[in-house]
Amino acid sequence: MSPTWPTRRWTGEEASAVSVGYVYHPIFLEHDTGDHPENSSRLVAIMDNLGQVGLLRRLTAIAAERATFEDVARIHAPALFEHVRHVAERGGGSLDLDTVVCAQSFEAALYAAGGTIAATRAVLDAEVESAYALVRPPGHHATRTRAMGFCLFNNVALSAAWALDSGRASRIAIIDFDVHHGNGTAEAFDADPRVLYVSLHQYPLYPGTGHWREKGSGAGEGTCLNIPLPPGTGDKGYRQAFQRLVEPAVRRFSPGLILVSAGYDGHWADPLSWMLVSISGYRHMVDSLVSLARELCQGRLVVVLEGGYHLAALSHGSATTFAAMLDEPYDDCLGASQGQEQPIDRLLATIAHWHGIE
Template identity: 55%
Template sequence: MKVAYIYDPIYLKHDTGHHVENARRLEAITSHLEQSGLRQKLTLIKPRAATAEELALVHHKQHILNIQQVAQAGGGWLDADTVMSADSYQAALYAAGGAMRATKAVMTGEVDSAFALVRPPGHHATPHQAMGFCLFNNAAIAAKYALAKYKLERILIIDFDVHHGNGTQEIFYDSPEVLYISSHQYPLYPGTGNIDETGEGKARGTTINIPLPAGCGDNEYLAAFEQIITPAARRFKPQLILVSAGYDCHWADELALMQVSVGGFARMVNIIKGLADELGGGRLVFTLEGGYNLNALAASVGATLAVLLGKENIEDPLGKPRQLAAPDIAPLIRTIKKTHNLP
């Protein structure tokens, strides 16, 4: 099993200062890969910069120009959450390019699966706006690239970041060739991602939102994966699976109120890997989104890569979350299944 990770120190040059989305996130991940011995089992692939034409597959030209101009001016705040430095535009080009390079490696059989360890993250970025720490939508650009380059007809994007990927949803809301499934805490930033947001026109039904209440842990997420994501994927029959991998639903992450463990992430990834093997010839690409507790993030990314390499039974090195009464999501799952006519 040949598994790659895409990484370059240029991602550290997106200097956000003391912002919660900072370079220490990738430093923690790469340090963990080295210390755990995982790095030696993986193939390192260097990213390339996305071209303006590739960014324009997703983003309005004025948005691209705005990001470039802010960087040229030395950086600054784009909104209350999203900040840039002078090198952020270049880092963002390599983040989008890293997601595309990972996709190319998988589509050409260079590797079996790949994880783009990139920043800035992407899933909140809309065609015309940077927001939620995101400048360009890396996963969406990779999907558009794969559709055009490899003439694919069906791509599944699974987004398990604790925040709804409003940008990815908006980009593909009228695109029947992309099935977007998001599991996220609701209500929470950015306020989108309710059950009744299902797509429009010929794409109605190709957006599936799983708005989970605060307090959900491994069992609730696995129920959502087994009872919603799995049958939806089997019906759609994707030729490629892209994953917006955000680890901020870990119990130690302070940006949300979920209770997922590292072992829970491993089991979720194992389900996704099984779907890729069953439906898409094993073609599977992860791209990094959120996750802000450094120890939890590093361990969870490591667990993801370990599962892709074939390891099972991964425990959480941070221990177990405090025991809270888990919410009953059975009615929610029934409603989503009814909305989308899932078995």
């Protein structure tokens, strides 16, 4: 039986003046990947910690919905939809060396995509100021034709496409601070001038994409900002990247909605990367994005869970994200890395010059 957590809105004296929503559904735990790094214990750890630190009761529950074929087809080829369904219906299997499917994975992926759309709808319809979709399987590596990198359908891209098609938003910024480049999201909006995609990622690292020279193509040229960071980048480097590149780029684009692909696998304790970010470092990033959303688009911010494979770092990273959205403090109980950061001043200056960011 899947664990259950409270789903009612907290209305007591501790309720925050800021309304923040979250999406969760037990079916996300039924995407059974065995001992794969991306497994159900990730969401269990997040939800347990939110309850333990008293944040969960301060949030507004948003019901996860099941995405339709039409929702998925905004980004993905029909053949991918049918392939994932077929593999799940026959009991599961491996889509590639990294990506595992079980009998329930197709349904879980549809609810992950639909749940992210539901979170976006709630924000754009002013039911909440901001929201966090706690979904799995993750999505930002999934391309039009391929499930890859633990991802089946691209949740954040599908949400952006829905918002554009519904007319609720005309310009969207997607900020991706997962340690891996979101190749699927970058591909989806490569030529779309309505979407700014910004990625901060370790480079080189899977999937090997995301060079700083990539700017988008055609009508979308200038709407892709890759910030490939060397192994050993930590809080100082990410703070510099936000101040020097992310914040001015988002202000220049002036979106009506900010979406965030939130991966906590750049934490110094994560086993799948070589970065030195702390929980406090993630807090700074989310504080910056909350401020940008309030400055530019009436606070409209939707965070979508991507990676993060050290359970304590993942659960506290997600909690500090909610705390930032609620304007509340959160302690970094894991502390800072003892590693030596790599200087990135010259890299940031080069990227700023390439993209005309002063």
